[in-house]
Amino acid sequence: MATVTLTSSPLSGHLLRRRRGRLCTKHHIQTQHRLPRAWRLYCAPEGGGGEVSAPPAPSAAEDQAPQEQPHDFYLLATNRSDFNDIIMVIDSPAARYLVLDHNKNVHSILPKTTVWTNSYWDEFVSLPAVVPRGPVALLGLGAGTAAHLMLKFWPWLQLVGWEIDPMIVELSRDYFGVSDLEKATESGGSLSVHIGDALSPSATVEGGFAGIVVDLFCDGKIIPQLQEAATWLEIAQKLMPGGRIMVNCGGADVEESLASSWVQNPTVKALCSAFPGQLNWKRLSEQESVNYVTLTGPLPDLDEWSASVPSELSTKVKQWVPCELA
Structure with a gap:
């Protein structure tokens, strides 16, 4: 799993302002992403969003550089909930x-x-090209x-x-533009x-999904249910004929080199068990977070698939290759 623990100046230790709330077991959360290792976290200026104060004034040396440096980060909002402290x-x-979470991973x-x-999220863009026309679920x-x-x-x-x-x-609508995605595009699409x-039985639609994207993590690890073949068979029942599931499986269960076998990933093993001969996989590069991603169904015609996706994904x-247990 590509995990980076956020470490910043002492200022960040005083940034958390939490609402009252009961802390419960967390589950069904997004996964991590790599951030630059050298960075500074400031409070956002007034009007920048959230109850935060202005960043410290730059030194004489810093004043000669652009005001916003590539590794300067600004805290816009902090909170807690029943699912994330x-x-x-x-x-x-x-x-x-x-x-999110105590390890402060990017989700x-x-x-x-x-x-x-430049991470596993980009891979999901290729899914609509190899599934029937129809609704696509984002689980997580x-x-x-x-x-x-x-x-x-x-x-x-x-x-x-x-x-x-x-x-x-709520935060995704306020800070990440999700409210715009909920409005219909000129082509009629929306979120x-x-x-x-x-994973509830009610998380489905009439007629089934053309595709299902699964990206469910807790505390930097894929949730335990996804390490069981039975869970994947239940998810597959929500597909329409010809539908496929694309999964962010995280990294290996143990420390490994890039040459190590995918079989160390328990989620990939569970998927391979649930869909014998009907699972494909690839591993992202170290620059792309070193995650495994999988795709159910027969391996698509790679030339046709390559020609039907955005040029950045064609290579x-x-x-993608078939995934088979040794």
Whole structure:
């Protein structure tokens, strides 16, 4: 799993302002992403969002540089909920981040200077090209990173997202533009947001989904239910004929080198058991968070798939291979 623990100046230790709330077991959350290791966290200026104060004045040396440095991060909002005792919205010149849990991992990203995240979220954009036309589920919506990307390139999509934490949904609308995704595009696509358990039997639609994207984590680890073949068979029942599931499986269960076998990932093993001969996988590069992603169903024709996705993904989809237990 690509995990980066946020460490900042002593200022950040005084930033958390929490609402009262009962702390419950957390589940069904997004996963982490890599941030630069050298960074400084400031409170946002007045009007920047959230109950935060202005950043410290720059030194004489800093005053000669641009006001916003690439590794300067600004805290826009902090909160807690029944599902997450640490919730932060952090801004930078390049992107905005949703940070959760005690390890302070990034669970959603909204890029500013590019469309792409250079991480596993980008892979989800290739799913509509290999499934029937129909609604696509996002199990683990977070702050809407996947939804932004998919509607950008497939504006006719009917996305249906599930997020268990109402506070994250509120922040996603206020800070990550999810409220705009809930409005119909010119092509008729939109995002429908549901607050609740993504694995509930009620998380379905009449006629089934054309595709299901699964991205469910807790405390930096994929939730235990997804390490059981029975869970995947239940999810597959929500598909229409010809539908597929694409999954962010995280990293290996133990420390490993890039040459190590995917079989160390318990979620991939569970999927392979649930869909023998009908599972494909790829591993993202170290620059892309070193996550495994999987796709159910027969391996698509890679040339046709490559020609039907955005050019930035045309080479990447050719990296998919069948997944078979040794």
